[in-house]
Structure formats: C-alpha cells, structure tokens
Amino acid sequence: MLKTSAPNSVFVLLDGSSRSSADFKGRVTLVNFWATSCGSCVAEMPKITATYKAFHARGFDTIAVAMHxxxxxxxxHFTQTRGLPFQVAIDNTGQVARQWGDVAITPTSFLVDQRGLIVKRYVGEPDFAELNRLIGRLLPGA
Known part of the structure; x- marks a missing residue:
C-alpha cells in the first residue's frame, strides 16, 4: 500500500460545481482518470459503476475525471447515456492529472482511504475482485 497523501485538488464537475480532495475525507474514494476515446476506460465503467453501487451506502465514493x-x-453524452451514478469531473487544463503524478495513461485510478491517503494506484483496468476486497477492508464494519 502506498499510504501517501492525496493531492489537494479541485475537481470541476459536469454541472459546473466543484469538489476538492478534502471533501473525500471520511470516505473511501476511487479517483478514476479516463477518456471517452479510451476503449479500456469505456469497458471498465460498468465495473466501476457496480463497485460504486455495492459500497456507496457504506461510505464509498467515486469520482471519474475526464482527461483534458x-x-x-x-x-x-457518455455520462448521460450510461447513467453513471457517481460524480464526473472534467480536467480542462490537465492540472488535476499533473497533481496526481502526471497521469498520462488511461485508465489510471487511485484508491484513497478515509484519512485522505492513497492506498493503491492502478494503471490500466484494476483487478476488480481485489479492488472490491480492499474497499471492503477499508470501510467501517469490515
């Protein structure tokens, strides 16, 4: 496990509102960098959605950050037609990707614990069985 602090980033959501990394404190959060032009990103979205639905009520969040x-x-269009249930942000300037370690390869995901520490980085599609086990261990009542 990495156990490094998540960067202090501001995510601009599709509705124009924003969230910061500090908003995730107290919740286990998956930060997923993706693009609609990335085949493996599109392919993993149903699995990310299933993970979100399985754990959200227990204190798990997801934010999908579209690349600049x-x-x-x-x-x-993708978010609406797929009915993504979690928040989606657009990194118009590429600043958020730079703050999270110069993310250039999609998909890249980070699992952040309740204290704001990055516990795992995934480049490419995660092993969702392993990811779900890790989320389950991090959440209260595990």
Whole structure:
C-alpha cells in the first residue's frame, strides 16, 4: 500500500460545481482518470459503476475525471447515456492529472482511504475482485 497523501485538488464537475480532495475525507474514494476515446476506460465503467453501487451506502465514493483532451460534449453524452451514478469531473487544463503524478495513461485510478491517503494506484483496468476486497477492508464494519 502506498499510504501517501492525496493531492489537494479541485475537481470541476459536469454541472459546473466543484469538489476538492478534502471533501473525500471520511470516505473511501476511487479517483478514476479516463477518456471517452479510451476503449479500456469505456469497458471498465460498468465495473466501476457496480463497485460504486455495492459500497456507496457504506461510505464509498467515486469520482471519474475526464482527461483534458476529452471533448466536454462527449463526456456529458457518455455520462448521460450510461447513467453513471457517481460524480464526473472534467480536467480542462490537465492540472488535476499533473497533481496526481502526471497521469498520462488511461485508465489510471487511485484508491484513497478515509484519512485522505492513497492506498493503491492502478494503471490500466484494476483487478476488480481485489479492488472490491480492499474497499471492503477499508470501510467501517469490515
């Protein structure tokens, strides 16, 4: 486990509102960097959705961060047609990706614990069975 502090980032959501990394404190959170043009990102979204639905009531959150090169209209269309139940942000400037270790490869995901520490980084699609076990261990009542 990495156990390094998550960067202090501001995520601009599709509705124009924003969230910061500090908003995740107290919840286990998956921060997923993705793009609509990334085949493996699109393929893993149903699994990310299933993980979110399985653990959200126990204190788990997900934020999907679309890369700076992804057209906002494509991100909005994808989010609406797939019915993504979690928050989606657009990293228009690439600043958020830089803050999270110069993310360039998609998908890249970070699992952040309740204290704001990154416990795991996934480059490429995670092993969802392993990810779900880890989330289950991090959540209260495990």
């Amino acid at each position: 090169y992804d057209p906002p209209s494509a991100v909005v």
